[in-house]
Each structure stands twice: as structure tokens, then as C-alpha cells.
Amino acid sequence: xxxxxMGAYKIVRTVNCEEILRTIPxxxxxxxxxxxxxxxxxxxxxxxxCVTANELFFHGHFPQKPVMPGVLIIEAMAQTAAAMMxxxxxxxxxxxxxxxxxxxxxxxxxxxxxxxxxPVEAEKIRGRVGKFKGEAYVNNELCAEAELVFVLxx
Numbered sequence: 605x606x607x608x609x610m611g612a613y614k615i616v617r618t619v620n621c622e623e624i625l626r627t628i629p630x631x632x633x634x635x636x637x638x639x640x641x642x643x644x645x646x647x648x649x650x651x652x653x654c655v656t657a658n659e660l661f662f663h664g665h666f667p668q669k670p671v672m673p674g675v676l677i678i679e680a681m682a683q684t685a686a687a688m689m690x691x692x693x694x695x696x697x698x699x700x701x702x703x704x705x706x707x708x709x710x711x712x713x714x715x716x717x718x719x720x721x722x723p724v725e726a727e728k729i730r731g732r733v734g735k736f737k738g739e740a741y742v743n744n745e746l747c748a749e750a751e752l753v754f755v756l757x758x
Contacts, residue, residue: 609741609744610650610741613650614643615641616643616644616645617642618640619640619642619688621639623687624637624640624687627687627690628686628687628700629699633659633660636653636679637653637680637683637684637687637722638652638653639652640684640687640688646689646729647726648723648725649684649685649688650684650722650724651681651687651720651721651722651724652720652722653719654719654720655714655715655718659672661673661676670715670716671713671714672714674708674710674748677710677720677747677748678748678752681722681748681750682700682702682738682752682754684722685700685726685734685736685752685754689734689754695756697758698756698757698758699758700734700754700755700756701754701755701756702752703753703755705750705751705752705753706751706753708750709749710747710748711747711748712742712745712746714740714742714748720740720742720747721740721741721742722738722739722740723739723741724736724738724739725737725738727751732755733754734756735751735753736751737749737750737752738750738751
């Protein structure tokens with residue numbers, strides 16, 4: 605990952621859609637990521653979401669001017685972090701639940717046709733609790749950012 609703009613990065617491994625489905629419990633229409641590119645195990649990854657006009661939320665948000673809801677952008681960041689962390693052998697059979705969302709900011713609309721890149725970085729993991737910094741970019745422009753707090757449970 606590069607500073608505030610999404611540039612080139614080296615991929616250690618890719619968590620594809622099939623593995624995401626085996627790893628986290630989310631399903632359509634609430635599965636909000638298509639793949640995750642792990643940059644540094646247990647630390648950094650980038651989720652990819654291809655936003656289409658067929659998304660159910662666009663029927664009501666807003667029919668005349670479709671905009672992806674900010675809370676779903678935050679959820680996509682969280683699913684990205686969960687897919688990276690929950691695909692590890694030591695987390696098999698556990699669930700990651702939101703414990704908090706801090707400093708969320710929305711800067712640009714995400715609309716049908718956009719490909720969202722979601723860089724997420726673990727800032728602190730202690731026991732069952734983890735804190736991550738997440739961002740959302742479209743065409744190298746920052747759309748949203750937040751700090752995400754998770755708790756792991758059996």
C-alpha cells in the first residue's frame with residue numbers, strides 16, 4: 605500500500621470469492637466484497653468490490669440517483685478485514701463481531717460501475733480484540749475511511 609493514494613502493492617496471497625464464502629458467514633445480498641488481496645499476513649490487505657446497478661440497496665438508495673450507502677462501505681471494509689483474519693488456521697470456527705466504529709468519514713459517492721478498493725490495516729490485536737484502519741478508494745480517490753474495532757467469539 606502507498607500513502608493516501610492506492611498505488612502498486614505486492615500481493616502475498618489472494619482470498620477469492622469461494623474462500624470468502626467458506627471463511628465469513630455473509631451471503632448475498634449482504635456479502636459486499638468480491639476478493640481480498642493480502643499484502644502482509646495478519647496485517648494488511650485490500651478488498652475489491654465491483655459495484656453494479658443490480659445491488660438491491662440501489663432500489664431504495666436512491667432510485668433516481670443511485671449512491672452506495674456509507675454504512676455498507678464501512679461494512680465492506682469490515683468484511684475485508686474479517687476475510688483476511690478469519691482465513692487463518694487459528695481463527696477457524698470463530699466469528700468476528702463489530703465492537704465499534706470510530707472516526708468514520710465519507711468524502712465521495714460510490715455509484716454503479718465503480719470498483720472499490722478497500723485497504724485495511726491491523727493497528728492493534730490483543731487477545732480477542734482487534735483494531736483496524738480501513739479506507740475505500742475509487743479511481744485512486746478516497747471515498748471513505750474509518751477505524752474498526754472487532755471482537756472474536758467462538
